[in-house]
Amino acid sequence: MSSATQPDRNAQPFKVLSLDDGGIGELSSLLILENIMENIRDAEDLPEMPRPCDIFDLIGGTGTGGIAAIMLGRLECKIWEVARATSAMDNLFKPIKLGRESEKFINSSFGHSNPCKILIQEAAELLSGQQEMLILSNGTGLSSAIEMGNTKRSIGRSLEKIATSSRRVADELGTEHSSKPQRYYRFNTANGQGSIAASDWVEPSEVAAHTKNYLNEKQDDIKRFTKVLINGFPLVPENPVRPDESDGFVPVYHIPFHENHRFVGRQDILSKLDDQLFTRTGFQQVALVGLGGMGKTQVALKFAYTVKNKYADYSVFWLTAASMDGFRNSCKELAAALGIDASDDEDPRILVKNYLDATICGKWLLVLDNLDDPGLLDAAAKESKISTFLPKSDDWRIMFTTRSKSVAWLAVKTDSLELEEMSSEDLTTILMRSVEGHDDQSHIHNEQSVNELLNQLCHLPLAIHTKKKLSS
Template sequence: MAEALAVVGIVSSIIQVVEFSAKVADRLNDFASSVGEIPKAFRHIQTELPLIIDSFRRIQSQAESGSVEVATTNAVWPVLKDCQRETIRLQNILDKTIPSVGDSSWERRKKAFLSLGKDKDVEEIAESLSRYVRVLTLHQAIEGSKPERQPPPSYEQLKPLYLTLIPFDRNPHFVDREDVFKQIDEAFKVKKGSQPKAALFGLGGIGKSQIALEYCFRRKEKDPECSVFWVHAATLARFEETYKRIATECGIIGQEEEAQVDATLLIQNWLESRHEGHWLMVVDNIDDAEVFFKEPLTNGKTVAQCIPRTGKGSLLFTTRSRDIAVDLILPAKPIPVPMLTKSEGAELLRSRLPGDHSEQHIVELLEELEYIPLAITQAAAFMFKRRRTIPQYLELYRKSDSARVRMLSYEFSDHGRQYNSMESVAKTWSISFESIRRGNPRSADLLSLMCYFDRHAIPAALLTSEDEDEWDFEDAVAVLCAFCLIESDETGSSFDMHTLVQLATKLWLIDEKKGEEDKWAFEALQSLARNFPAPLHHTTPEYWQLGRDFLPHAQLILAHSFKSQRDEIELARATLLFSVSRYLHWRGAVMDSKAKNEESLAIRERILGEKHPDTLRTMGQLAWMYPWISMEQEGVDLGLRCLTLRREVLGTDHPETIDGLSDLAMAYQQQNKLQISEEMQRQAYEASQRVNGSEHLDTLNCLSHLASVLDDMGRYNEAEAALRKVVRIKTRVLGEESSSILSELHNLAFILQHQDKFEESEEVYRRTLTLKTKIYGKTHVETLTTLTNLVLLLREQMKFSEIEELSGWFSGEAAMVQEKDNPRLRNVMWTLRRFSIRPPGDEASESSDSGYSDYENDDELALISEEKEFIEESRREESHSHVFGVA
């Protein structure tokens, strides 16, 4: 048997050497016939090659007839290998020095010149070939003198029938992935003569290998005569080891010959030309393109070149990378392996964790683990070994990110992973991370950065720098998408990440890239501080869009605990806090806005000092906010301090100093110190006209605030004239739908209402309500403020049917607005709920003065009268739309 195996090995190698040598000889002959004569060294080669080819063919014939001893075969092996090496060397020289068909005259002269320097190398090859011819001739003479013997068993007789060489048993816990199996079967339907191929790709731990394993057993059940082979392709060593095992198990080589024989080429040749019947080969874990397509095996070929290509053999590849999957089976489409469905996840968990479990607890766990099979299996192993219930596991898992990270690192023995018996989600994904880091370091950097943002809708703007090459960024992102670690939207402008991937990336940074957690968290913080929209005196559609896109990421990084408390980190935090504070104020979350502004101010005062321009901006913004949350005196005190410092540092006529003067005037207005407020607001308006110009937005805002003070003083005509001027100029400069005009329109309606110009006031309120709804949405505090005033105006005119038409507005969406963070919003909603209810009875009997005459008893009427006084008192505070005032 060993003798027969050795014969099979040498026959296969001879075939390869003869075919290659014949091609080289043909090329020399073609060249000689075209030019009439070739260099002397090449003529020598032209003579020796046919002799070598003939000798090897004789040895092949003797081997196949069974007349070659094992000892003789072993002696011929070194000659065979040397001939192969020298022939390859010769081929390389020919490529550089012998003209090809189609070469230009210049290329021919160039190669002729190069050939002059190759004579010595060609002579060395010719001498070597001459020696091999003498050895082979001697071998022929010796073998020819031996008596004939009976041939050994044929190659086909040695071949085992219907092989199944899979290193794993069937997984008893496998849950059906019928859709994937159907796609594999469909991919294998090809034209006769073409090779059936399919490639599964997906996130590490998603179940690609388990699907391939189950497919093998199903294929064997359906077609018992189909041979099945499993090949590991993660590394070159694993690939060669698997091929040797197949060669040994199939009886193609003996164990004692493994070190001497190139099993890789033997198996490839056997499956392509000598294996009887159909076969299926799974090539598992092709996760490194360099390893599979470029790095050489011991025989000089790549793994890709050693995959058998024949119409009677099917190939099923598994890889984490979609790009690799595409390259493997182009032009066919690779098959993505999705997350488990809810029913599949529940089935897997119940099979791994026996016992009674509530459906609700199972669904909660599956959602936390994002329906990833490996994560579910890992959790089940943890609970089974630690004797924990699902609620107990969830309680541990939800404690903190560090708890989640530890549980993702929990190692267990997973089916079908005998070469790496202890597994974990973190370990599985670290393989992807390392592969990415080796292949595209920029991709690894992006992944490290992204794990410190919110996992949903990460804007591309937060991931790039001004000097970054667009193509480099797109390539880096494409790698992460190919490995299914992130998902891109259709435009490539934002990305989603799995929560578990974020946690595993952080763990990888902690374990493998020690000291880099703060580095990437700081990168994320700096990016947000740089890109979050800076505070504006008036907003734009772009401001609102960027604020919405960036806020979740800003909130997350602001909650991050840095190990270091360096000043540069703290100052970046202060910048982001400052910008986020203003955006939150625009949204109506005024208490959260105040807290962030105060934190920003504390940082900047401590590090930069109170006179630094950044500190003064933060101080001014906070002073501007205080009056709107019933902190009038705090607003005046901080405003005075800020104004004094700005005059000292920036000068009296600096735009920010003028802003501070206008803000302080507004604070006095909230305290009802109207004379002081009017005087200061006029000073601010005149200074802004002088410094900024009469149509500058800051100047118009000062005039708007002056109109508000005049309205509070009962000087309605002056207030109306000033406000109409503001609306007219802003409409001309900015357009009617600019957000900067909305507060002016609202306040104009309010002033008209004071003058009993109800019809025009109602028209302006409705117009403002429409615009605010379009720009802010139905539930924003500014929209609801205008809605409140409109409802009160309609009630004052006893237009209850029109109020009913608006009732859906505040009973539906608006009723769900979070009011706890906004005292102003609480008052608005309270007013809406109390005064929007239509009184029972006949509308005609109602008085325009009270609107409460149909309540059922005097106690309720007295209560309503008190409420009316409160509302009328607070109405002046709440009715002025203020969001776009000067800050």
């Protein structure tokens, strides 16, 4: 097993990736994982496909799944050692002895061909109940449909045992998590068009073709999982209550991004946001204005988590406002997170507005991110204006982020703050953090080289962050 990061003590789920054993079928598991990574790349508009070890907090597998976990994760032991520990079949290979006690390790596929339960137990020990898990279990396409001839009989029977064991664990976990379907996802071509009989001797190209059929069949489910993987679980009560059904106020948090614990600087603008929104009574709003790449979204994210931690009587909600379609979809996600029952013909924008307008909903901060289109504020038709769907409570606080000063004027008139260029000291800190772990760090200790690089990157935090991704 490989731990990519220690679990964050925040709203984001602890992400677990479990990989079954299954011989050549492991290719199917990896192709499914590759498709998920491609979905993340496309959804996040990343320059390249992310690595699983940067997405998942815990990766584990047995047999060929163990080998895949080694390739996908970060381990501090020799590959050949772990390969023998995960894939050496008894009576065929010598077991490996690891650790001070020289404990023997061999292939565990017959007992744990699907290691998902073991990984869940491991994660539970790390988390101590302080964080929800998001579990992805990938199968290898082995079915129990055995059609044995007179050759390779013993290996075929072994594969049949592996397939049966894997399916049993998957069925148990599916039942166990049936009340929380967003927490557990199982993808396995044995359950679709791409099943491979355990006795089949197939070429990799055949496995790939089977898997392609399965991916086409399951693409909606994969996109649904990818969405949860990116955005995490909404911070809402386990059983959300409607405002008209509640006897009191319970703060609710819907911030669909990780908290950035490596956030640097910007204390001046954060203090101004706090003063403008929370030192005055009644309805308050502010627009944060800055060029693309200046870090408006990161400042808004930091402020959202600051409000969550500082003002315990305030809920915090986050909606995207780049387009009306994006705003509508964002409202739909928020309505679902709040437990608002809605039919297909109901407008989620109105549902969210009515919910937040309710007095019992209490005080709240709403972040509207990336409102750059003036047409969303001065459109002739009411249904095309975002302001039509904003609540009118005296206890509301709204923060807009925008590139446009004209949009800021339309939204809040004079109540806007301009995001200035970061100081060279803060940018240097970001740059130094971006090269942590790189072999060659000599250039960051030369002040002239650092200043030249910052000038090349136009002193934009996003440009520095992008350069980090392209260099890694």
